[in-house]
Amino acid sequence: MRNLEEKTISTQSIFQGRVISLQVDQVELPNGNTSNREIVKHPGAVAVVAITPEDRIILVRQFRKPLEKTIYEIPAGKREAGEDPQVCAERELEEETGYRAGKWNHLVSFYTSPGFADEYLHLYQADELGKGQVNLDEDEFVELVEWTLPECVQAISRGDICDAKTVAAILFWQNQLHQS
Numbered sequence: 001m002r003n004l005e006e007k008t009i010s011t012q013s014i015f016q017g018r019v020i021s022l023q024v025d026q027v028e029l030p031n032g033n034t035s036n037r038e039i040v041k042h043p044g045a046v047a048v049v050a051i052t053p054e055d056r057i058i059l060v061r062q063f064r065k066p067l068e069k070t071i072y073e074i075p076a077g078k079r080e081a082g083e084d085p086q087v088c089a090e091r092e093l094e095e096e097t098g099y100r101a102g103k104w105n106h107l108v109s110f111y112t113s114p115g116f117a118d119e120y121l122h123l124y125q126a127d128e129l130g131k132g133q134v135n136l137d138e139d140e141f142v143e144l145v146e147w148t149l150p151e152c153v154q155a156i157s158r159g160d161i162c163d164a165k166t167v168a169a170i171l172f173w174q175n176q177l178h179q180s
Contacts, residue, residue, distance in 0.1 A: 004030055006037070019078060020117075042119035046089040047076035049107065049169045050099060050126040056146040057173060058097050058129075059166070063141070072145065072155060073166045076121075085109075085122035094132040097144055102128030107172050112164060121165055123172070149174055 006027040015022040021041045028034055050058040059072045077092035079085065086104055094100055105125040112119045136142065147155065152170045155161040161170070 002030065006030070006035075009034065038116060040113075040117035040119070042078075042117055043081060044079040044085075044120045044122070045076060045112075046079060046085050046092055046122045046124065047074050047165045047169060048089050048093045048124050048126050049074055049173055050093055050097065050101065050129060051173070052129055052146055054146075056148055057152060057170070058099065059145050059147060059152075059161075060096055060142040061145055062143070067162075071163065072147075072161050073163055074169050076165060086124065089122065089124040089126070093126055095135045095137075096140075096142060098132050098134035099126070099129045100132040101126030102130065108168075110168075123165065123169060125172075125176075 006029055009026040009028055011026075012024045013021065014024060019042070023039050023041060025037045025039055026034055027037055052058065058075065060075055061070060061072050063070045075093050075096040077088065077096070079088045086106070089104070090101070103126070105127075107123045107125055109120060109122045111117075112121050149170070152161060153174070156167055156170065161167060
């Protein structure tokens, strides 16, 4: 088995933002040549598959500036430094939707875009929902919708649901229903 590791020669910080930072690493490749890697550093995130007692998933509809369009997503958010992922999931669900969950299940964790970012996302399922308090950030504007599994699959086909975390969440939900 060949060693594919790239060794970092130097790191140059380009940008330090509120959510991400950007750095350029000069690396030595496995063949001895050098190259540059542009890397987005992210503190990590959570996302929540919140299922109502009527077997509908709660989605948030919001405008996403990088895409220049409004899309549907599951509730999600950035982790604070050292924050437990489930605690973050509980906080994000209530802040964005006004719901609290009586039952939590960790589904999977994954890197969102490992070719250029280190963001690690924890996906949870939330059940036994009850009302809490919506507490959006001052620059956050969302609309809640609740869709059935067939409605979600249609939204994926139309491109209304187009981000990886939500597509993965819906596939997990669909798989779980078929195993029951």
